[in-house]
Amino acid sequence: MKGRDLKREGEAFRFAGNTFRVFNSRPLPAGKIKDGTNFAQDLRGNWFLNIVIEVADVPARPIQAGVGIDLGLKDFATLSTGEKLPNDRFGRHAAERLAKAQRARKHKRHIAKLHAKVANARADFQHKLALDLVRRFDYIAVGNVSALKLAKTKMAKSVYDASWSSFRDKLRYKPIAHGATFEEVNESGSTQSCSACGSKDSTTRPKGIAGLRIREWTCSRCGVVHDRDTNAALNILRCGRASPAVGIPCL
Numbered sequence: 001m002k003g004r005d006l007k008r009e010g011e012a013f014r015f016a017g018n019t020f021r022v023f024n025s026r027p028l029p030a031g032k033i034k035d036g037t038n039f040a041q042d043l044r045g046n047w048f049l050n051i052v053i054e055v056a057d058v059p060a061r062p063i064q065a066g067v068g069i070d071l072g073l074k075d076f077a078t079l080s081t082g083e084k085l086p087n088d089r090f091g092r093h094a095a096e097r098l099a100k101a102q103r104a105r106k107h108k109r110h111i112a113k114l115h116a117k118v119a120n121a122r123a124d125f126q127h128k129l130a131l132d133l134v135r136r137f138d139y140i141a142v143g144n145v146s147a148l149k150l151a152k153t154k155m156a157k158s159v160y161d162a163s164w165s166s167f168r169d170k171l172r173y174k175p176i177a178h179g180a181t182f183e184e185v186n187e188s189g190s191t192q193s194c195s196a197c198g199s200k201d202s203t204t205r206p207k208g209i210a211g212l213r214i215r216e217w218t219c220s221r222c223g224v225v226h227d228r229d230t231n232a233a234l235n236i237l238r239c240g241r242a243s244p245a246v247g248i249p250c251l
Helices: 090-103 108-136 156-162 164-178 228-239
Strands: 007-009 012-015 018-021 032-041 047-054 066-071 077-079 139-143 181-185 216-218 225-227
Touching: 066 108, 066 164, 066 228, 077 228, 090 108, 108 164, 139 164, 139 228, 164 181, 225 228
Parallel strands: 066 139, 139 181
Antiparallel strands: 007 012, 012 018, 032 047, 066 077, 216 225
């Protein structure tokens, strides 16, 4: 089936001989319907019609302001500007509500609604955060921290709460519609390297598992005092192809 088989009739759609009245989650952009054959159902039993529309390309903005993002567990993310974005920990709050519902032997449908409510809240939080970033910055670099590796450790619950992968996915496609540039970079060593002098030889830098407790350190080579996560975010920004050396002011 092709997108042309989906016919728009006012606030409804005609498809395969059936009329579907819909509520638009967001206004549909002007453009040719490329595909309108994807129907999906959420955990609450609600049905959605997903429509692919061909729209004009948005030209990339000149890169004047950039940001590096270090994804974390204590805070959801730290920006190279020094901003800390709190983690709402929707997953853990949901676990508490689910535990109460299960102890009370609530119906499966009620439990499914709790799952859906938390998933929607987490997605809303990430959508708003990603949109704010692409509006503020022309270039966004984010570290490639692996959720799969950490999910096998004692930090698994915190990793699932953070949902790094889904947030990076939103950062990939939102810049396209706003003319911003996105890049995922190798963040290996970003925590241990001094963002001021580049040294990896500091005797005070965080190292290994024990180093996770170190939240602030002083570079023994140049003497600069670092917030652990802000330092990592600055290094992530400099790892990108659009680094401060080629036009982005140091943040």
